[in-house]
Amino acid sequence: MTQTTSSPTILFIAGHWLGAWAWDEVLEHLNAVGPRAVAMTLPGLDANDPGRATKTLDDQAAGIVGELARLGVSEQQPAIIVAHSGANAPVSLVLDRHPELFARVVWVDSGPVATGSVFAPDLSEEVEELPLPSFEVLGQxxxxxxxxxxxxxxxxERAVPQPGPVLRQPVELVDDARRRIPTTLVCCSISGAQVRELAQAGHPMFAEVAELDHLDVVDLPTGHWPMWSRPGDLAELIRAVASSSD
Incomplete structure (x- = not known):
């Protein structure tokens, strides 16, 4: 993988129900100290898109690739991609299809998915979209x-329902080169030690972690949305990761 001396672009993608706005506080901290950081809203999560409920994982992956191209990312100028929570499915697809475009991937309370993974395999075809549940349910x-x-x-107020096709589509991966991309796990609601233990035990949610060639694990103890609970600390952690990837 080609590396350059210039600081890589950092692309942030949030998880289910969220758009680029979810990263506002992190970007405010991060852009104040130098790195070029940008957040995007995945296809299907733009409240102003009348066709958003029909979007698929392939649409989301294509949207990420298009955003990388817009930012001038290439094999000669690879990016760092930061993926939170349920963004792991489309981001895993892009890492598989275009591993040459990435200097590093940072998973925020998330991680790579294995081929064949489906977020909601039992979700009825009649369900067009999945809204944000009550916080009582979400907290469980x-x-x-x-x-x-x-x-x-x-x-x-700002959450957008998750498109049903995204939740039902299996993730199909074919290129092991994705596993050679340097990877950082930012562990928040589950500790890094627990993640490593679950990965080595072959737990289906973490089995892919055990296959990574270059892995760093960092603990940032908080809840599942550290971009809101510890935005400054998360920004500093990512700044340090970006500096080490120069």
């Missing part, structure tokens, strides 16, 4: 630690 699925009432209110 992922830690809300560190989120204030104000943050939760903003989350509720």
């Amino acid at each position: 699925q992922a830690s809300l630690e560190g989120l204030s009432a104000e943050v939760l209110e903003r989350f509720r």
